[in-house]
Amino acid sequence: MSSADALAVRWAGFDFGQCIMEPGGLRNPLVFGDIYKKLGRPELIADKMYRYRVLKEKYGSYGAIKEGHRDEIHSYVLDGDPAAIALFSEMEQAHLDTGAGLADALAYLKQQGIRLQVVSEMKKTLGPVGTDIVSRFLKRRGLVQFFPQLVTPQGKIDLVDETVDSRYIGFTKEEGTLYDVLAADLAEQGISPDEAVMIGDKPATDIDPAHERGFKTIQYTGFIDLGPSKADLRIESFAELKTILRGKGS
């Protein structure tokens, strides 16, 4: 695609899980290995991994455990040990990856004058706003310079001044209502939906509901390909954004 054919936009929204954040590095031997080596109990690693896998079979997936049964990770796997619980939270963050080519692409988009926001359902978030897994990830990786705000069903969270715009509270990506609020919010900034692009991996939450509301949409398949969607374009690497997108008016 030549620069003349590139989509001209003024705003870009990125999904978080399996998009900006890739959990591929979050391997049990690494997480539980680091936790119990740091605790001085390396002999327990195999047992803890086994128990975590048992929990996965009980609830179906690691995501399901983290979303709804975190207390059981603490009690059944980590024996209620406060030090192990704190390290689990730390290691979850430490071993997450970012999508290939992400930082370079974000620098390009920012240079193009495109406003960037994370648009996340934040299902796995816990604790006070700003200390959730998404916020901690962005802060730890130095990505707040690109994403000063998170658009979520818990509100639009400003990671710089730590304020929360409550207009978004209760609206979701899956129902599409979050994109309705987002479109109104962007309209106040003089941006129409066709000047905005949503990038994510999940057709049901990132692509189809946004597309139906007039947003441009790009399906990211670099970590997982969840099949057909209404996306305008598909990319395997964030590096492709440098040829697909340009700033409108730049």
Place this chain on the structure above:
Amino acid sequence: MAAPAPESLSLSYPDGRTLTVAFSDLPGSLQADLLRQPFAASPSPHPANEAYVLLEWEDGWKEVARVDPGCTGVQRYYVISRTDEVGRLALTHESGYPFLLEVGRRPLGLSRITFGDTFRVSLRGSAREGRKTDHQYDLAREGDAVAELKTALREAEGDPEAVSVVAHWRQQDVVDFLATLAE
């Protein structure tokens, strides 16, 4: 009725020392491993009352495994297919048979190895054979990691946190290693 679990495990040394630990205090995976060893195996008093899983393969291979008597049914079966990276550090040994240490933690990210000398690890090249890729490394003498740790420990007035070394597989190794640094 399943066989009762052992009550304790004892280790006897040539000098007469004996270490005994309650069997239930051992990690569960170690309990299972010990009970699978031939010395610990004894005929079940009621074989027909035990629970068994029978596995059969397309090529005719069959395996049987006795499982916990509390198991009540098959929940699901699935396969995870992924590329696993395992580092293998071979140390020369006086027996002529190298000693192998597996490195499971981010093996491609290993930077230095110290055994006698300290070696900088740098990728020489990678060769793919079918589904397997071998990454070969050059080892170049560089620095003295033990001396660096000794200095850090001395400057921290003996605080082991200053050297941030954890055990690869046995916590006692860290304790003993720190003792050598402090000497």
